[in-house]
Amino acid sequence: MNPVDYRKQLTDRIIEQLESGVAPRIKPWDENVQILGRVHNAITGRPYTGGNSLWLQCHGYADPRWCTYKQAQAAGWQVKKGQKAAVVEYWKWEETAKEEAGQVIRDRLTIPKVFYVHIFNAQQIEGMPEVVPIQPNWVPEDQAERILIGSGASIYHDQEARAFYSPTSDDIHLPPRSIFSDATKYYATALHELGHWTGHESRLGREISNRFGTEDYAREELRAELASFFVASRLGIPNDPINHAAYIGSWIKVLQQDHNEIFRAAGDAEKITEFVLQFQHEKSNQIQSESEATFEPEAAL
Template sequence: MTSKPAKPSFRERVVAEILGHIEAGTAAWLKPWKPDVHRLAPHNPVTNATYRGINALWLEMQGHADPRWMTYRQAQGVDAQVRKGERGTPVEYWQWTETKPVLDEAGQPVRDAAGTPRRQTFSLERPRVFHATVFNASQIDGLEPFTAPAITDPAFAPIPRAEAVLAQGGVPIVHDQGDRAFYRPATDRIHLPDKSRFLGAEEYYATALHELGHASGSRTRLNRDLSGGFGSARYAEEELRAELA
């Protein structure tokens, strides 16, 4: 009987993802907006802890504009809820030390002058590793929207004809992104950076209309299959349709 291949470890997944980007060798995509120069590091708003090292790198690679991450239970603890179907992202924690009570020769706790049991911290010969699954705030309902620090830019000059096309499309546009633009089929909404972040009105409308092209494939419209993953033939076909639209 053929045994199943071993599931890659957390670190193997991170390394494979990084190598994949390197081996792809694609030129950097010139985004039609200014990156979020005030981008915050991934952090947990429940514990107020900032993710570091490989966890920070891995969470940044997920491409979410919102820097907030938390576990499923932590979301429930603040009266929020992870949306059905959302997939979490693993993170890794290491325990290098352990704290135990100090005992006397009889095995009884040693107490200080105030009567409090004394405790001692020591290094572990074999550090322990733990894994947890966290979700980005953009995957969770019930949280306050993340507000990025404002960036001062020249006034945006709307293009009436483009605005009319977007209005006729009937798809809500939410300006809640710092460095991404996408259409989300589950909520039938287009998510974009704020208009002030774009290099100009033409770049903004080109991006918005591209995402409107994707929105035409929703179940309530042309009912196209929008499930193609990045790099697949189906994904490429859908991107071509959006560009032609």
């Protein structure tokens, strides 16, 4: 498989699901997937990230564990007859040059070497032990609140029916917590806007001053929504994706024009995720808010 085929397959799958109303995180929320952890290699424990993570979730398996045929054999497991492998893409930036004075000297490649690995999901393999559900020792929504506070972002609950990040004033504006039907929807919205907040030049430095309806605006929205999903997945809380036709239509247009865009978006979303998750451990002043930190939806909602 070459890069064009692999990236076209992933892009086509995402466009297909966007058109069916699942946006943009590949599949509807499945609590079992999150309880069982991120998609990862069953032998090394290393998580798959970016476009590879999205691609593997496209396959719809509840078990997050994957491995190569050789890894399965070495562990005493057997891939079931007739099973089809998924393909993931890797980039190699360093190449061993030679050994000098007992040290291996590695040259940094200007253009990475790209190679592909065929892997199978645990549900395609016989002999693997049952996956052990993760029992988090935290309340997911509390962790999301901790991130919002730890970020130090200026967050105002002063809107009636919209949420946005203002690049000009560098602050986030949300509706009052009380009008959200549950905490999941509130934190999905807040994390989405926090994703935009990371694009400020003093943080990750993306181009975020884009006019609504433009392709650049759609690209930034895709990054923020993927990041919101990634962060929610890591915390173990459901993600409530945006399904507005205006967003879906613009995402489809951007992805159709460039099959590499979903990989760039997923890569940026991973950077946003790592940047945001560090705030779980930060101490800062209380969020600027007109509401209490405790989530208390109105009884009528």
